[in-house]
Amino acid sequence: MSTATTEPVLSYDEALEKFDPVMGLEVHVELNTHTKMFCGCATGFGAEPNTQVCPVCLGLPGALPVVNEKAVESAIRIGLALNCEIAQWCRFARKNYFYPDMPKNFQTSQYDEPIAFGGYLDVELEDGTTYRVEIERAHMEEDTGKSLHVGGSTGRIHGAEYSLVDYNRAGIPLIEIVTKPMTGAGERAPEVAKAYVSTLRDLLRALHVSDVRMEQGSLRCDANVSLRPRAAEGQSQDDVPLGIRTETKNVNSLRSVERAVRYEICRHAAILDAGGSITQETRHWHEDTGVTTSGREKSDAEDYRYFPEPDLVPVAPTRETVEALKATLPEPPAQRRKRLQADWGFSDLEMRDVVNAGAVELIEESVEAGATPASARKWWTGELARRGNAAGKGVDEFGVTPLDVAELDRMVRDGRLNDNMARQVLDGVIAGEGSPLEVADARGLELVQDDDALEAAVDKVIAANPEVAEKVRGGKVQAAGALIGQVMKEMKGQADAGKARQIILERLGAG
């Protein structure tokens, strides 16, 4: 078993002072088609190992692939959403290499004829500026099986006693999206990388083409990083040749994307600064320790012997097909956000909170269900985000639906609940006690609508606090606050505080 040695790193500031980082991101997206790329097997996540397999995806002798048309449609829609050109004619290709989790010992992929190419994705950064990520290509391929290395402590093949292979994943449709080298991001490179993956994830989610669950591997990111010296005086940074890159795999959360890029920048910088040179290699990201370790070396000897897949016919989408698919595209997320912000009347800051909380869709659906935009925002990015931060959860992980929020808001606006009671109702919803209405009924939470009871409580409080009452009579209206508090206590919280204030002021002739 190998222990990961800690490699020297330069501080981030120093690294950026001396070097210009360049990135390239490869994102693999598992499509959510019901069947696999080249056969009719099911694609559900988490099934018993080797139960979603057939002669085709097991690569049994004689079996032949047939292209999943739905997957091609998804690929074209992704390409269009990334502003790519769609190939009028393209082929699959075989990528040949031996590995036990590859049933045929070649992966059916695309090589020099991708289905989509030459696009871009605009990415909004935290400070509101936009970085344009140029997309090199998006191509179709099949996923491999999954190896499980048993024994040994790293879960990797080295040191394992034996390995098991689950071919359920083999043949699941993948789209690989490859960026052009991302330059000019400077010290914001890690942020750009994260924002790109995040924006891409939003886009794919809006397209309904993938579950985009990074933790389940339906969205996987490989980050290529290289450094080049800062341009000399009078020299354009673009004229400085690119450095040697490393490809970091296993970067499976947004936070990891940012951290891994940052780590590699610091690690490269230390090597280069000490006069060393970067080894072109695959590296593995370790979420727990926050470092990368060397994987296999990528040498020129690696030759996949690509050639056009003779078992499949070319994919040649007609112009009409492409146009029809274009018509199914959702509004681009950035544009949609701008429109919603205007509709909802949110400030830039408010909207950014909403986006960061991942609550755009939730608020949109809450508003559609009848909530006011302001209260929907208050519930999702105020109340639920606060609880989320405390519990390390997303706002959508409490079991609270947009319908619940709309119902809660309606009960407040109808005067049945005050804010404090509404929060108690939310607790009940989170606890699984039912819808807001059911929770309020069950817990007996309801503002007292009976004015007689309220007036009686006011009279009782005034009688018990003559000095305070006198102050209010004398014009110190703010002193009424103490009386309101007492009235609310008397009413066990189930009164409309505004109404209580109104009656107190009337009684004391200060209205």
Add this chain to the structure above:
Amino acid sequence: MSTDITRASAAEIADVLARREASAAEVTQAHLDRIAAVDGEVHAFLHVDAEGALAAARDIDRRRAAGEELHVMAGVPIAVKDVMATKGLPTTCGSKILQGWIPPYDATLVRRLRAAGMPILGKTNMDEFAMGSSTEHSAYGPTRNPWDLERIPGGSGGGSSAAVAAFEAPLAIGTDTGGSIRQPAAVTGTVGTKPTYGGVSRFGLVALASSLDQAGPCSRTVLDAALLHSVIGGHDPLDSTSIDAPAPPVVEAARHGDVKGMRIGVVKELGGEGYQPGVRARFDESVKLLVDAGAEVVEVSCPSFDYALAAYYLILPSEASSNLAKFDAMRYGLRVLPEGVDDPSAEQVMAATRDAGFGDEVKRRIILGTYALSSGYYDAYYGQAQKVRTLISRDFNAAFEKVDVLLSPTAPTTAFRLGEKLDDPMAMYLNDIATIPANLAGVPGMSLPSGLAEEDGLPTGIQILAPATEDARLYRVGAVLEKLLVDRWGGPLLTQAPVLTAKGA
């Protein structure tokens, strides 16, 4: 003619069964008996499934007795080349690496045979993974030519053609990547058709070279080939390269052969030098018979055919190197542990298994293909070969603008002796020089017997080629020529074959 049912054609057997003059079980048993009697010498079969074949035959008899409407070929037994996946029946492709593998599924073609009610007698011998022209590259020993047991039966489908020639089966399935149906047919005095690429489903055909492989019928008569062709042909959604159109009307064509007014081209590049005199003489005779029958014969030139063999031996190994990568001991078939390695890795097991499980010819082609696809060599080899392939297609197109069908000898020689070319791969490869262009262009081709060469008394074959999807033309011309030749010989050519040591023969 004796009443031995194994001597009857498939069409005759179908008639006998339909008239209930014999049961399918009797017909199947007769062929199993014949196999038992002669296959020790011929070795056409790698696996005989007596039980399965008889069960299928009895099922047909039961259904016929019950008055069920059956397929015209129901009860006619058949042999299947061991390259087709057969559920529950061993499928080795003539290789050690697949020893013991029993597929969990049927090839589409096999499903169609079963659906038609044709009992499968067994699996026939072949060159390992269909690489060869003699069946000597089978890991399970060679098949012998029923005309002369010291000679090769052709290849790779020597087992299928020999089984048919030795009356062990009236029909057999072959596969043809560069001539593996037609060349064995030629050297065993039988008929074989390579349909248009995409005409018969490849689903379940263990791929040698995906863009060239095509399964087809082996038989003793042109009509029998057509009957089998129509059972296995037609679109299959499981094969993306399958032609999405109705199967061509081959039976109709075979029953109503006619060449009057037909334009027939003799390919200048496929004949002449390198062709055995007897082969040429029989070819010229056949051409003359067709002229007498009313065909117009012209010579056509297909200059790119000269490069067909070279292009073929780049494309085939390239695809094969990838297709055969799956045989790695991980999931099925042979598994060999490397010697002297305590705790071998998966890669070491793969290497040891492939070293032990593949024969020399297979290794030769995997190495060739791996090299041809390597980065830096791809354009010079695979890329150039694909260009030649395009040129060959153009030559065919140009020729078929002038003529309806093309003719050539099927193979340059009659059957050579076992071992004669085993150490000279180039000489072996040259045996397919006339058959390869059709595979490269995807056009259909048929070989039928043209007679016996004077110099050695062995069968010669004539090849008919037609434009893609015009398979029916092969049968229209083939039926006419067959009739004229059989009349001339005074009976089928196979009646002149030496008697094998069959009981009662």
